[in-house]
Amino acid sequence: MNLMFSSGPSLPNRLALALILSVSLIIFDHKFDGFGTTRVYLNSLVSPLQYLANLPGQLLNASASRFVSHEQLLNDNAKLTHDAMLMNGQLQRLTFLREENDRLRSLLNSPVQDNTRKVVAELMAVDNNPYSHQIVINKGAINGVFEGQPVLDDNGIVGQIMQVSSTNSRVLLIADVTHAIPVRVARNNVRLIVSGSGSLDELLIQHVAHSSDLKEGDLLLSSGLGNVYPEGYPVATITSIVRDESRPFSQIKAKPVAQLDRLKYLLLLWSERTLQEESIAEVTVK
Amino acid sequence: MSIRNYSIALSIVIALVLQIMPMPAVADLYRPDWVLLVLSYWALALPNRVNVGVAFFTGLILDILLGTSMGVHSFAMCLCIYVLVVNYKRLRNYSVWQQSIIIGIMAALYNLVIFWLQHLITDIYFLFDYLWPVASSMVIWPWLFWLLRKVRRQLRLH
Numbered sequence: 525m526n527l528m529f530s531s532g533p534s535l536p537n538r539l540a541l542a543l544i545l546s547v548s549l550i551i552f553d554h555k556f557d558g559f560g561t562t563r564v565y566l567n568s569l570v571s572p573l574q575y576l577a578n579l580p581g582q583l584l585n586a587s588a589s590r591f592v593s594h595e596q597l598l599n600d601n602a603k604l605t606h607d608a609m610l611m612n613g614q615l616q617r618l619t620f621l622r623e624e625n626d627r628l629r630s631l632l633n634s635p636v637q638d639n640t641r642k643v644v645a646e647l648m649a650v651d652n653n654p655y656s657h658q659i660v661i662n663k664g665a666i667n668g669v670f671e672g673q674p675v676l677d678d679n680g681i682v683g684q685i686m687q688v689s690s691t692n693s694r695v696l697l698i699a700d701v702t703h704a705i706p707v708r709v710a711r712n713n714v715r716l717i718v719s720g721s722g723s724l725d726e727l728l729i730q731h732v733a734h735s736s737d738l739k740e741g742d743l744l745l746s747s748g749l750g751n752v753y754p755e756g757y758p759v760a761t762i763t764s765i766v767r768d769e770s771r772p773f774s775q776i777k778a779k780p781v782a783q784l785d786r787l788k789y790l791l792l793l794w795s796e797r798t799l800q801e802e803s804i805a806e807v808t809v810k
Numbered sequence: 811m812s813i814r815n816y817s818i819a820l821s822i823v824i825a826l827v828l829q830i831m832p833m834p835a836v837a838d839l840y841r842p843d844w845v846l847l848v849l850s851y852w853a854l855a856l857p858n859r860v861n862v863g864v865a866f867f868t869g870l871i872l873d874i875l876l877g878t879s880m881g882v883h884s885f886a887m888c889l890c891i892y893v894l895v896v897n898y899k900r901l902r903n904y905s906v907w908q909q910s911i912i913i914g915i916m917a918a919l920y921n922l923v924i925f926w927l928q929h930l931i932t933d934i935y936f937l938f939d940y941l942w943p944v945a946s947s948m949v950i951w952p953w954l955f956w957l958l959r960k961v962r963r964q965l966r967l968h
Contacts, residue, residue, distance in 0.1 A: 535895060538862040542888040545866070549881030554931050559880060566874045573823070573875060577831040649832045653876040654839075654940050655928045687877065694877050702932050722934060724835075785835050 564665065567689030574660060574692065578648050640754060641794040643667065645675075647787050648692055657697040657724060659683075661790055664691040669792060672752050676791040680758035680781030681705070681746055685792075697784055698759065699724050705752075707744040707759050712737055715747055718760055721777075724784045727760050729776040734767050736774070744778060754795050814965045818860060821848050821958065822868055830875050839939055842946040843917050845872060846890060850913055851958045853894045854901055856967060865891035878924075879931055886923040890916045906952045914948035 533541065553559050559566070645661040663669050665688050673685040675695050683703065686696040696703055697720070704719040714736055721728045732738065742762045748755030760778035767774045813820075825848040833841060845868060852860035869884025876883070894901065894916065901912060921940060928934055961967075 535861065535892065539888060539892040542862050542866040543885060546869070546881035546885035546888065549870075550879050550885070550927065550931070553880040563874075570871060570874050573826055573871075574830065577827045581832050649830060653878060654937075655925065655934050656877070656932070658877050701934055 563687055564689055567687060567694070568664075568691070571689055571692055574649055643792045643794075645790045645792050647790065655722075656702070657700040657720070657722070657784070658686065659695050659697065659787060660692055661695055661792075662692050663792060664689050664693050666690055667792075668794070669693045674753045674757075674793045676757060676793065677782045677787055677789070678791075679783065680760075681753060682782045682784065682787065682790060684752055695790075697724070698780060698782075699727060699784055705759060706747045706749040708747040709738065710743040710745050711739075714738065715749070716744065718744060718778060725779055726763075727778045727780055729762075729778060730773065732774050732776055734769065734774050738762060738765060738774075738776065740765060743781075754793060814967065817961065817965055817967065818852055818856075821852075821961070822864075825849075826868070826871060826875065829872065840942050840946045842950045843920060843943050846887065846917060846920050847913065847947055847951060847954050848958070849887065849891055850894055850916060851955060853891050854898050854909075855959070855962055857895045857898045860891075861895045862888050862892050878928065882924055882927045882931075885927060886920045889923060890920045893919075906955055909955065910948045910951040913951045914944050917944040917947040 643663060645663040647659055648662045649660040661675070669685055669688050671685055671688055675682045675684060681698060683695045683697040683700070685693050687694040698705055698718070699720045699722070701720050701722045704717050706715065707718050708715050716729050716732060718727045718729055740762050743758060744760045744762070746753040746755060746757045746759050758781040760780050762776060763779045764777045765774055766776075822845070825844040828844040829841070849860060849865055849868060853865075865887040866884045869887035870880065872883040872887070873880050901909060904912065918941065921943060925934070925936060925940060929936075
């Protein structure tokens with residue numbers, strides 16, 4: 525039988541060494557953000573594992589799409605053609621309205637809204653770390669993804685890019701406790717800050733006076749302040765307002781518009797402004 | 811010959827993949843701590859090959875995969891594996907069911923240490939849902955123990 529630990533430091537020393545190393549790594553990573561660019565390489569290094577973990581799901585999807593009946597395909601096709609028709613109809617109005625809006629804005633001397641470039645990304649993995657809400661998508665640095673980039677789904681804002689690796693990247697969802705996003709109420713332009721609660725279907729709105737004009741069911745749009753998210757995309761709807769006068773502020777809860785628990789395809793946005801100037805970090809680490 | 815040299819590493823890689831595999835939200839809550847379980851088995855069976863060092867590096871990989879601050883998982887992993895390695899002679903003599911209780915305690919320690927470190931870094935609240943992996947790890951342990959012992963005996967690892 526081999527002698528145990530015949531070489532190297534003794535076991536308690538190893539533990540002490542490992543724990544000290546871990547703690548210094550935590551401090552180095554968290555306090556000084558020391559792994560800024562190294563993290564890209566580290567993420568790229570482990571991405572084969574992520575692809576491997578994603579494989580069973582992909583195989584399942586592939587086999588499911590193989591067994592779709594002819595009739596269902598025809599039905600889907602008919603429905604999609606119908607939808608595309610309707611949307612194209614609306615799009616004709618949209619180009620006209622956008623031009624009109626730009627003209628009016630230039631008359632008022634306010635900045636003309638810029639065009640955005642969009643790319644569709646697919647969900648690769650959902651993080652199973654219960655303490656934070658992150659997802660991994662299949663677009664990375666080679667597709668031009670950058671840190672702080674806004675991510676949407678077909679309903680509303682999902683989150684922003686947190687870490688980029690070469691072929692995939694990690695998205696911090698708006699429901700994460702460390703995330704906050706500036707919004708305004710669609711009905712009356714009251715400005716608020718929506719922060720994550722740690723639960724996927726609930727967001728918190730803090731520090732709102734009792735007298736502010738808010739109602740249940742109000743739609744909150746991104747306000748564009750903070751220079752991370754573009755203006756005017758739906759974020760959440762208010763679900764409950766508790767005005768307890770014994771507390772300094774009202775307790776307001778909202779529900780994200782995007783279905784954060786059933787994401788599949790996502791949109792990455794490049795606005796001209798974000799391409800030009802450095803964006804200010806919007807994640808507030810509390 | 812080659813599979814004998816890499817079988818431990820291979821089992822850890824499989825555990826890592828299982829740990830990050832996308833699952834439906836309902837099942838996700840009950841996902842056992844695969845990496846901790848596999849490392850625990852090797853730490854009890856072959857403490858001369860798998861101990862604190864391996865736990866540290868596996869923990870770091872887990873940190874990168876899960877997007878936590880570097881060092882959080884490695885800290886908790888080292889602590890648990892150390893406790894197991896120090897007591898490996900006693901724990902080996904326990905029945906599988908007694909071991910499964912010990913593993914449950916280790917999984918609870920692991921999850922609580924990770925929660926505590928994350929709590930220091932970010933502002934998270936404790937939910938009892940976070941402790942479901944402890945129960946599922948205890949249930950999985952006897953089966954995993956049986957499987958890995960079979961692998962170890964087949965390949966005559968020591």
